[in-house]
Amino acid sequence: MPIFTQNEINLHTHSFYCGHGTGTLKDYIAEAFKNPQLKVLGFSEHCQTPDEFYADRMRYDVFEDYVEDAFSLKNTEGLTVLCGAECDWNPSYTAYYRYLKERMGLDYILGSVHYYRDRESGRLRYYGKCLDVTPYLSDYVSEYTAMLRSGLFLIGCHPDLYCYHTEWNSLLEEAAREIISTAKETGMILEINGCGFQKKHIREDGSTRHPYPVPEFWKIVREEGVRCCINSDAHHPAHLISHPAFAFASENGLEDLLVKWEISDEGIRAVL
Numbered sequence: 001m002p003i004f005t006q007n008e009i010n011l012h013t014h015s016f017y018c019g020h021g022t023g024t025l026k027d028y029i030a031e032a033f034k035n036p037q038l039k040v041l042g043f044s045e046h047c048q049t050p051d052e053f054y055a056d057r058m059r060y061d062v063f064e065d066y067v068e069d070a071f072s073l074k075n076t077e078g079l080t081v082l083c084g085a086e087c088d089w090n091p092s093y094t095a096y097y098r099y100l101k102e103r104m105g106l107d108y109i110l111g112s113v114h115y116y117r118d119r120e121s122g123r124l125r126y127y128g129k130c131l132d133v134t135p136y137l138s139d140y141v142s143e144y145t146a147m148l149r150s151g152l153f154l155i156g157c158h159p160d161l162y163c164y165h166t167e168w169n170s171l172l173e174e175a176a177r178e179i180i181s182t183a184k185e186t187g188m189i190l191e192i193n194g195c196g197f198q199k200k201h202i203r204e205d206g207s208t209r210h211p212y213p214v215p216e217f218w219k220i221v222r223e224e225g226v227r228c229c230i231n232s233d234a235h236h237p238a239h240l241i242s243h244p245a246f247a248f249a250s251e252n253g254l255e256d257l258l259v260k261w262e263i264s265d266e267g268i269r270a271v272l
Contacts, residue, residue, distance in 0.1 A: 001264040002080075003271055004040050009261050010240060011042035011084065011268075012110060012157065012191070012231030017066040018046045019058050021235040025069050031237035032079055038241065040080040040263065043070045044110050047085040047100070049093050054115075054124075067104065080263060082107040086157060089113050089147035097152050108268055110191075111153030113143045113161070128199075128211065133166045141175045145182040154268065155229060156183060158193035160218075164211040165201055176217045184226045189259055189270050192218070192249055194242025195233035213245070218252050227259050227272055 013028055014021035023031075025043060032041045045066050048057045058066070063085075070083035087097050087109050100106045115124040116136040130136060140162045148156050159179050163172055183190050196212035203209065221228060230249060232242035249255055259270040 001262050004261045004263070006230045006258045006260070007037050007246075009040040009042070010038060010232055010234075011040075011082070011108065011155065011229075011261075012044050012086065012193070012233045013042065013240065014045060014086075014233070014235045015043070015066075017058055017062060017069075018235070019056065023237040025066075025073055027237045028234075028240060029073060029076055029079060029081070031240045035241050038079075040082065040261070041240075042082040042084050042107070044084040044086045044108075047087040047097075047109070049090075049096060053090070053093075054088065067106070071105075082263075082268065084108040084110060084154075086110040086112055087153070088115065089143050089150070091146065094150065094152070101152065108154040109152060110155050110157050111147040111150070112157040113140060113147060116140065127161050128164045131165045133162050133164070134171060137162065137171055137175050141178050144179050148179075148182045148186050148188045151186075153188070154270075155189045155191050155231070157191045157231075158196070158212055158233070159183075159190050160212045160214045161193075163214045163217065167203070168214065168216045173216065173220070176220050180217075180220050180224050180226055184224050187227075187272075190221060190226055190228045192228055192230045192245050192254065193233050194231065194239070194245035195235065197242060197244040197248075198235075198239060213248055215248075215252055218248075218254060222253050222257065225257065227270065228254060228257050229259050229261075229270070 046057045048060045048063045196210045200208045201211045230245045234240045
């Protein structure tokens with residue numbers, strides 16, 4: 001059974017199917033062949049629910065088109081192509097997420113927390129637009145740790161997304177420690193997410209930083225010895241390989257914690 005290093009595999013990508021990405025699945029495959037070190041390409045469009053709960057995701061019927069498209073590319077010579085989905089944690093859809101894995105035949109599903117329910121409007125809003133996450137920290141931690149404990153997902157995606165606009169402080173550290181300790185307890189893999197390097201947060205003093213990954217968060221990951229992985233979370237084929245994410249892992253002493261991946265007829269699993 002083949003085993004792949006982080007340099008050889010990318011499990012988190014988004015094409016035009018997701019509604020805010022660019023490029024077709026074939027465009028991503030063409031880009032993969034420009035990077036000969038890449039042996040495994042995983043597609044992981046944002047999962048829409050049957051009742052289309054998430055207004056800014058693709059339509060449910062388009063999700064089925066995506067799966068059909070991805071499966072049609074599995075015989076690509078010289079590249080292992082996997083079909084997955086990135087699912088927002090919501091306990092109401094646990095049975096559906098299990099169906100995706102066990103009945104629909106997806107190779108894997110990724111777990112994420114992208115949204116909070118705004119206390120004033122009652123609407124779902126993206127954490128990347130939450131200028132002060134403090135009132136919603138307990139919500140994020142509760143949902144993210146529940147996602148890690150669910151046993152449904154291969155990876156916990158961008159666990160430090162909650163730090164997007166809020167500068168590191170004791171409350172953010174407390175949240176990080178709870179998320180990281182849960183990952184350690186459950187054996188879940190946390191993702192160093194390359195998409196954050198495509199964005200910037202402007203501090204009050206005018207300086208800039210990447211909204212994630214956050215060095216302070218990953219320092220705790222290193223201290224606790226929690227296993228992690230690197231994915232680009234590319235939304236454009238040109239961003240398929242995230243060199244900054246690999247540099248970040250090296251600079252923050254995380255290389256020894258990076259998992260390898262084994263792919264067999266039974267599926268994909270982390271090799272610790």
